[in-house]
Amino acid sequence: MQRPVVLDPRTARILPWLVAIAFFMQTLDGTILNTALPSMARDLAEDPLRMQAVVISYLLTVALLIPASGWLADRYGTRRIFFGAILLFTLGSLLCSISTSLNQLVISRVVQGMGGALMLPVGRLAVLRAYPRHEFVNKMTLMTLPGLIGPLLGPLMGGWLVEYASWHWIFLINLPVGILGCVAALHFMPVIKGPRQAFDTLGFILFGAAMVLITFALEGLGDLNMPHARVMLLLFAGLACLAAYWLRAGHIEQPLFSPSLFHMRSFAVGILGNLFARLGSGALPFLVPLLLQVALGYSPAQAGLAMVPLAIGAMIIKPLAKPLIDRFGYRWTLTGNTLLLGGLLASLSLIDNHTSTLQLAIHLFLIGTVNSLQFTAMNTVTLIGLPDDQASSGNSLLSVVVQLSMSLGVASAAALLSGFMLPDADQEAILRAFHLTFLCVGSLAVLATALFLQLDNTDTAGTAPHEDKLAED
Template sequence: MTIPAPLDPRTARLLPWIVAIAFFMQTLDGTILNTALPAMAGDLNEDPLRMQSVVIAYMLTVALLIPASGWIADRFGTRRIFFGAIALFSLGSLLCALSESLSMLIGARVIQGLGGALMMPVGRLVVLRAYPRSELVRIMSFITLPGLLGPLIGPSLGGWLVEVASWHWIFLINLPVGLLGCWAARRYMPDLRGPERSRFDSVGFLLFGAAMLLITVALEGLGELHLPTMRVVLLLLGGMACLAAYWLRAGRIEQPLFSPALFHTRSFAVGIIGNLFARLGSGALPFLTPLLLQLAMGYSPAQAGMSLIPLALAAMAAKPLAKPLIERLGYRNILTSNTLLLGALIASLALVDAETSTLQLIIQLSLIGACNSLQFTAMNTVTLIDLDNRDASSGNSLLSVVVQLAMGLGVASAAALLSGFSRDLGGSDHVLQAFQATYLCVGLLSMLAAAIFLQLDTKAGRSGRNIEVPTDD
């Protein structure tokens, strides 16, 4: 990497704000959409229980492109790529607002995802390279703060916009922020590049991406797409074959996309696999809950959005407790017990019905938010903490991919279960029962991840390394 000239005082002061605004746009978009899905479905003449593709298309696109983000930034320069990422995200937002069919909306969400996949990785890379290490913790803490505010205000803002205007405005509000971000990126973003053109594992990228795409579409085939069982099986087998081919190839080339050697570190292997399965429930929750409140319990979009505020507030309040609890009890005990508790709490939402009081719902969602916060912090940290400096960057990139992929698979799995239970129970007359059965299954599946975390060594994470982990909650 070329050593950048010292930042002038104005740029050094404004650069964290530019990255923070981009992070806020991304996290707000990830939560503002869910409460608007029923209104969007009505306007597009679609079944509200079949709108998960709008969510999955974005998450899957982000997961597919994250592995290439560092190479793209080194090849074309951080200023150009960061500017392009914000522009793509804003263009995708405009196209979403103009969409007149579900297919158009999904295509626009893919364009949004292309921008979203580059915004935060490139923004973090610029901060890492442009500031001295003594300033890094302070600046990273500042730019990740909007990641906590997005889930807090997103659901209620989305519900309010649907009621006072229309669902189109949940995308249109990105445009002025995006224009400001584009101007600021062109003016203040330093243009950093790698010292030389590194070779990108394009074949590995295609194999890994094809595996993720085929497996996700297979799960979608069980839900919204209603594909025949044979096609679903073929898609799953095709995805597994691509993943196996990637794994075998990565073991024999010098610079694979993600090296199989990462999995020689036991805590990383357990953390990655545990993340994949434990997040199925956490990923399904933001999709299922607004639908439950609006379709089965008669909440307005604004009421449904405000009902999710306790979940985000509890997550923020519990965050400072993670470090002392982990230091006292250890990663193995925390992750095993908290996974069981979180799964049980998600399953407890099967008890929610028309007679459930607001207070009970607030308590349940608050407990889930607190457990989620502890779960994310512990899982992310134990995954990376025992990696040496040589492998930390690649491990962090793979973790970011798995986080996005797991959330997308969580939505796809929940939607497939909800669709299946709706058909089996007799359609629209039994919507509440379908939601209850889905929550029960998702909670029980999440609890099974505790068996994965039991494979951690009791001393896992005691290496004392201080690793910056991605903020996704």
């Protein structure tokens, strides 16, 4: 293992806060946008139910570039890549704010995603290499605390800014934070380079092409202008690229992600469980603000306030996650929690104009607690048994799958919503389409139950060698 870098006392104090700024920017951006989608659609003369490309373009870009983050940091140094990441994210935010069409906005979100893909992984890598291992947990806790505030402030700020200013300000508020982050990165991010290693460029292209093509195929189902023949062509092309990557990875010395990772049952179950469970929960931040504003007539500020219980529930359950997993083990915690999560997502089909504000708040609070416990347990069990020499690769693949599954979740939800939506639908028909979509989304989440039943009954949190740093989402 590489020795910790010697930092001067001031840099040692500030570095975790610098990475925390990046984490805060990411989590705030991930939640502030969804409440604004209907207003953005009106301003850009688009259907609010077809705005998923704004969300998917960012998530997919992040998923594509995460595998390259460690290699770039090792080759060019953490300071240069971290500074560039914040600069790209800030530039993307500026471009988003001045976009005048959906296509311009999607391209700007790709630029933003290029920065977002590198900020947190490179920052986390710098902290890992700059401090002794016994200090790492405390530094990680310090880094993640501001990030927990983002999901709480995001919906509130997004709704308020859209209602009392304009949607452009949800991107403009990133500019002062980004400028501060750039200046701080130049002064306090240490220059850390790792050993030069070969990068699996062809594997990166094949894996990335598979993600893009499969996501585009699902998004095409939500777009009535895309023929089904083209959707099927994209889907099979994506699967072919994935198969080609998998066959190649088993025969080269340093693949992007080695198939041997899946020889560990807990890792295989965790990765596949993440993929299917997040197909349902990943669509939630996209669907709920649309349901509230498009189908139920909430204002942006009201919709943003209604989303706050989700974040509160997620924060409250965090300290209880480990005791629950210790008590019941991963197998039964994830099996029971996945069934509960699917049921709660499906029960959103009961929300209508007669649902009180208190009922909605309790419902979303419960989803927030169950969702947070699900993420913590899934993330930890995925890497619980990996040896140290595979922990970095496994963690990188997990990060990719998390982003990819959220992207596929939004694409799938948009496709379902479009399929259930009748031409010239009235408010009642629109609400029915949302109800049917939530029933399907809940069913997608339940599918992961069969996977988690494959876990060993003896798996417990207490056996996790990397548990201290893997439980965060």
